[in-house]
Amino acid sequence: MRTVVRLYKDYDEAEQTMAELANLGLDDRQIGLLTSAAANLANGHRHLNALDLSDVGAVAANDRMLKLLDSRRGNGVLGALVALGIPRSDATSFLDGVRAGKTLEIVTIEDDKEAETVSIMQRRAAVAGGGTEQEVVPVVKEEIKIGKREYTAGGVKIATHVATRPIDQTIAVREEHVRVERRPVGRDAECSDDAFRDHVVEMKATGEQPVVTKRARVVEEIRVHKDVADHVETIRDSLRHTEVEVDEGDGLEPAYRFGEQLASDTQGASWHEAVARAKSLWEAKMPGTWAKFEDAIRFGWNRKRVTTKG
16 A cells, blocks of 8 residues: 655646546545635535644645544644655645645555556646655564463363262171079088078170271372473564665656756747756756756756746
8 A cells, every 4th residue: 555645736637636546446535635725615616625724724625635634633734644654844845835725635545556546646747747746655664572471281170079889898796695504403502501591693694796987097198289390482483574665767757857947947948049058957967867868858848838838
């Protein structure tokens, strides 16, 4: 995506360029217009909106330009242009041109239509005979910031529950039984005091029965702990950045401007009368290139003369 900013000498020139760009397929939302309100609203351009901006004054703008200014509310037109990447000095010149009645056009070009759009604007610049063009090429550089985040790398979950198991165990128990036996005896009793006393003989029988006693004993311990170790990770990635290649092209535009300035300085003179001075001045700036650019300089000279006469 590329942005071209151009200052036209009047609204009609900007509108004609806008029409050609529309035929190319550019949407109105890609083209912003800012012009003198007093000069153009009176002409009935219904797609323009009246504004009174602190740093420009009474102007008119289309919807695209309104959105551009609204997105940078509080910074004015100058702030909006600087935010697009335009140097402050150039942005100030654009505002001075709008105050003087010129029209500012900002075009956002899609990559697949860049060449055609630039060609139309350059061609219209040659036909119209003037204007100021600013192309904004954003230089983008990726930066990297490496942080850390935690993630689950596994773990252990331990749960306990009470279970029972049946047992089958034997134990020997003792039982006592008291038996009474009566046996006939035929012997003489001994005569004594004890023979005829009352006697009580008591014998108890005992027995054993199983008694179950339980006790809890810790037979094993399960301990859960974490081992923490640090290690170094090597991050391998790539960062993108914009590489700017400046191609001066065929150098014709500087030659056109030189010819226009020459025509302004030598009003009333013919080309044959001005060519000697032109060659001397050009060779002073661009030694050894007069033969290459003479036709372009003469074209600019003629274009300026035709515009001045018109």
